Amino acid sequence: MKSKTQALMVQGTTSDAGKSVLVAGICRVLARRGCRVAPFKPQNMALNSAVTADGGEIGRAQAVQALACGIEASVHMNPVLLKPNSDTGAQVILQGRALSNMEAQSYHDYKKVAMDTVLDSFGRLQNDYDYIVVEGAGSPAEVNLRENDIANMGFAEAADVPVIIIADIDKGGVFAHLYGTLVLLSESEQSRVKGFVINRFRGDIALLQSGLDWLEEKTGKPVLGVIPYLHGFDLEAEDAIMANQVKAEQTKLKVVVPVFTRISNHTDFDALRLNPDIDLRYAGKGEKLQHADLIILPGSKSTCADLEYLRSQGWDKDIQRHIRLGGKVMGICGGYQMLGDWIHDPDGVEGNPGSSKGLGLLNMVTTLTSQKQLTNVKGNVYLNGDVARVTGYEIHVGVSTVTEHSGAAPFIVLDNGSKDGLVSECGHILGTYLHGIFDEFDTANLICRWAGAQGLQEYDHVASKEKAINRIADAIEEHMNFEPLWENAFKVK
Structure with a gap:
């Protein structure tokens, strides 16, 4: 040629x-x-x-x-x-x-x-x-x-x-x-x-x-x-997870991200990891999810298998303890699906057909489907009475349905009028399908304020790239x- x-x-x-x-x-x-x-x-x-x-x-x-x-x-x-x-x-x-x-x-x-x-x-x-x-x-x-x-x-x-x-x-x-x-x-x-x-x-x-x-x-x-x-x-890694960075002791927010066996799009966290006011730590096999203000469950290519892995590490118990002590929990994509009551896989999209019991932190049920959602989106984030513009992208299989009378509120309203994600009635748990949600500082700052950080110095992730x-x-x-x-x-x- x-x-x-x-x-x-x-x-x-x-x-x-x-x-x-x-x-x-x-x-x-x-x-x-x-x-x-x-x-x-x-x-x-x-x-x-x-x-x-x-x-x-x-x-x-x-x-x-x-x-x-x-x-x-x-x-x-x-x-x-x-x-x-x-x-x-x-x-x-x-x-x-x-x-x-x-x-x-x-x-x-x-x-x-x-x-x-x-x-x-x-x-x-x-x-x-x-x-x-x-x-x-x-x-x-x-x-x-x-x-x-x-x-x-x-x-x-x-x-x-x-x-x-x-x-x-x-x-x-x-x-x-x-x-x-x-x-x-x-x-x-x-x-x-x-x-x-x-x-x-x-x-x-x-x-x-x-x-x-x-x-x-x-x-x-x-x-x-x-x-x-x-x-x-x-610069965004192709696949390898960047090593935890040593930060000053007096950071304004401590974030822990568990590393699943099939963790996907961990570049979502680069904007947080590189902000000098945020101490973001990846927790691997055998480590505890502790000493954090915010735990974020990342995306996964094999959500049900990684949900089982999460439990095998005792991370479900760490998350429950974290919430009892007043900490905040967030899930993105597969991590969002894990926060719900059930993940159903009737057609065996991820393996053998069946259902997996979720963490029960958001009143919703997810059904995995063979058709993958692939789209770039824009919209508004609503959290604690504040609003911020968000730009992101969706890559997932499955449809999540909110349980009737759950008390949860939508997290994002997209420009096309559809809604994404949930904020729990107690206000301590939220989830979304949007990758890249932290890339715009206004959105990242809004979520970090919800998690307890005040006065973060601005970090422009787009300009940094x-x-x-x-x-x-x-x-x-x-x-x-x-x-x-x-x-x-x-x-x-």
Whole structure:
């Protein structure tokens, strides 16, 4: 597949080598130069997803990369999205729409079919953009996954796209990672690699030079750049949960989020986690939900299974104790469904058909359905007599119905007149289907006041994302040499 569109693929030696961020930065660099550029990831496995303008579902990283390009996200930027729902299975989403649940072996065989979808989407982007920056997945050196590969070199070969390989020096063993990855590729794949990028370097570059010289001599490939470690850099993670941050002792609000086995869209909490007045802590297996003003139950890809996991950790008892002591509880998406009386799954959408008893904190019943709700929404939040505008997105299966005479009040009234979420009659529990609800400070501040925080300093999450994208773009401009790859692009003014 060839056209006038210039494409470049970023592959990594490992997961979390920096592929997503590097792609976002390159996209911003090209966009600054007036280039018509789009991101692309053939196959993504992630539980953090986003809703496109046309109502499809893609990986959250590609939505951030589209933001870096200054364009709206499209389903064709991530034509295959895998959302794990067990250790061996995942929901397969093609061009924004859920196809089915597949076990790993079945999907491995299906990839031959999925490649047609990938190349179709790539071709559509080629028709609309002059430059496409492609992100690989994991590592191209995973030899057990080479057959039918659509995520890395399999795609690069089929679409005839040049490749650069990035490695994270902060993890150690960077030269072994880069050299070993290249050696494990086929001869044609090796020739497709145009150079290396070393990420997250800190220290004196002079002490690294002998290693760079060795790598270039040994492989015949140039090191195109050494990106410095950017302290305080924070951009939405593709899937990994950010480590708990150390905050000042006198924060104004303490928030605890339990980490479910299939936690989804934990990027919901970035705006809280990054606010200096909020101490947000993720609680993992074996930890208690304690020392908090607010407990937030996050989204889940497997709500009923994670509800059982919640109980196995004793978190249901922690939540009850927290409420008795006057604390507040909030649920988002799957976490909202858990707060109700029952979750019914008559068609086995999440596994075996059946019903799960909820936490009984909101008088509602949820019935899971095969049709997924995918929409971007706007509306007004109503809480404690105050109102704030909210923008968010819904990604869920299931319909929640309020129990008659429950005494609960709607939490959000959307611009289309429909209602979302509930606030309990006692006023200590609330839930919503809206992801991204904390991204606008007025809404986040309103919820935090309800939870007991007063006088939070304003944190602009949208501006923070823009700043992060520009920081990585600035670092790329300063520390990378793209002229051997895209000389014409980098002459655009």
